[in-house]
Ligand SMILES: Nc1ncnc2c1ncn2[C@@H]1O[C@H](COP(=O)(O)OP(=O)(O)OP(=O)(O)O)[C@@H](O)[C@H]1O
Ligand SMILES: Nc1ncnc2c1ncn2[C@@H]1O[C@H](COP(=O)(O)OP(=O)(O)O)[C@@H](O)[C@H]1O
């Protein structure tokens with residue numbers, strides 16, 4: 307199957323006076339057309355850096371590409387000119403952020419912003435496009451919403467407007483970084499249903515970033531688990547959740563409270579993730595790992611297992 | 623009668639209930655315009671009755687805006703009810719001074735960063751609470767060396783052994799800050815702890831640590847809990863009884879295992895269905 311997005315050995319650092327933060331460390335990952343790839347991991351592990359590095363939305367400085375490539379539909383995004391990139395953003399890759407406010411211009415109506423997206427790409431915006439887009443993101447009363455300013459919309463409506471903007475130019479890849487984290491729990495399902503629907507209708511590849519494994523369990527076709535800037539495990543979501551290979555994934559899943567388990571202590575992961583200014587030699591999980599062996603002093607690479615799964619571990 | 627209440631298993635009779643809420647009503651004004659005139663009202667609680675026996679643990683679940691935090695704040699006396707009665711061992715809360723109430727009921731919030739004054743060192747943050755408790759007990763505040771020893775013991779209790787007392791909250795991770803918030807609540811040696819979404823702002827692996835800490839403290843300190851959460855799995859760990867709230871009302875209340883196994887109210891079923899299959 308041909309990959310829409312292929313990331314190989316990508317490293318991204320933040321330059322800081324007290325030492326560079328190695329936020330993404332030699333990551334390889336693919337997103338295919340028509341699938342949702344869930345990216346899971348705890349805060350600070352590098353999920354947003356990886357997600358925003360793809361469309362090159364990270365501020366440089368402090369961010370810096372320290373190696374690897376990001377191939378989208380056959381072109382390496384790292385080597386593109388800023389004009390070429392601008393064309394790919396929006397028209398090829400749509401982005402949805404956690405905070406819908408930051409993605410919208412407060413002084414333009416929703417309708418004006420959608421039209422502006424077309425003119426920025428020197429494309430005509432045929433009559434009816436705005437209303438059509440707003441109804442595709444299941445915003446009824448499209449005429450009223452199109453005339454509204456961002457602050458006049460509810461949180462859920464605002465995020466739908468952001469999604470309308472992200473899909474306006476017909477991208478093939480949608481990157482959604484914690485798209486529902488800032489929303490009321492009762493609204494989250496609707497937004498995720500919408501992303502699912504658009505994926506099917508438009509054949510989109512979706513990179514869905516979330517710290518919430520429960521959410522990813524229901525929305526991701528495949529799941530990638532990130533720890534300390536590295537991908538430690540990838541595979542079909544159901545299989546990873548039912549029988550994770552990596553000791554970190556296993557520890558994390560075991561610590562989740564479950565309904566049927568009743569009372570009593572939860573198993574926990576001892577210790578804390580390493581400081582990304584100074585990541586340890588060898589496996590980054592070693593200091594916390596119950597299965598560590600001497601070989602773990604050498605960094606394990608992400609190796610293929612059966613069933614489209616892979617894991618970076620010497621002793622899974 | 624509250625619909626869905628299981629009358630066969632009354633949650634402790636009036637005598638044994640440590641905390642009783644009778645018909646609590648809370649109405650917030652809705653203000654609008656530049657003059658902030660009252661343009662409407664939000665009935666946040668529409669007559670809530672609940673009881674918590676000493677040593678018990680009551681979970682409160684419900685969607686956003688259903689009134690959970692408002693109820694918790696009324697119990698902790700951070701907010702006054704507009705109707706109904708709050709009773710401590712049968713005595714109306716008005717009979718207790720602010721400090722007497724604070725030494726009985728403490729509240730821990732979702733966002734530990736927002737609930738700890740960033741300008742205060744641990745020594746001041748926790749020391750104040752220890753001094754208040756000493757006053758309530760009719761003692762003089764302990765001297766510095768003795769106070770520091772007590773503060774260290776308190777930090778031991780919450781798994782922050784050896785944290786420097788001259789450190790400030792921002793020097794800690796969010797999980798550690800939640801431990802600090804719990805330590806500060808414990809410094810008053812309360813009997814009832816109201817925990818409002820105590821883990822929902824924390825990372826997954828840290829959530830389990832804080833839930834375990836809450837379980838430990840309950841046993842070690844003989845605490846009684848009210849645990850507010852939108853997450854049924856969290857509540858099922860910590861609470862022996864659960865109340866389900868919707869639109870300012872309790873729609874179902876009962877033993878946690880019974881409610882989860884056979885919910886009586888359709889809304890409870892909706893909440894159950896929202897739990898991802900692999901976490902059931
Ligand atoms: N200070 C206030 N002024 C006006 N209305 C308020 C105030 N506090 C709460 N409300 C309203 O009261 C209702 C109940 O709010 P509350 O915060 O108790 O809900 P909750 O169940 O804790 O929700 P969440 O799960 O989002 O924390 C809501 O309609 C809310 O908007
Ligand atoms: N602008 C920045 N400057 C310096 N360090 C940063 C910046 N943004 C993120 N970091 C650091 O990079 C690491 C990864 O952060 P991030 O990608 O935001 O993680 P996640 O999205 O998984 O929470 C963290 O150590 C974070 O503190």
Ligand code: SF4
Nearest residue numbers: 589592595602619620
């Ligand atoms: S490589 Fe070694 S230390 Fe790392 S997770 Fe595997 S067993 Fe543990």
Ligand SMILES: [Mg+2]
Nearest residue numbers: 353354355484
């Ligand atoms: Mg992030």
Ligand SMILES: [Mg+2]
Nearest residue numbers: 690691692818
């Ligand atoms: Mg609340």
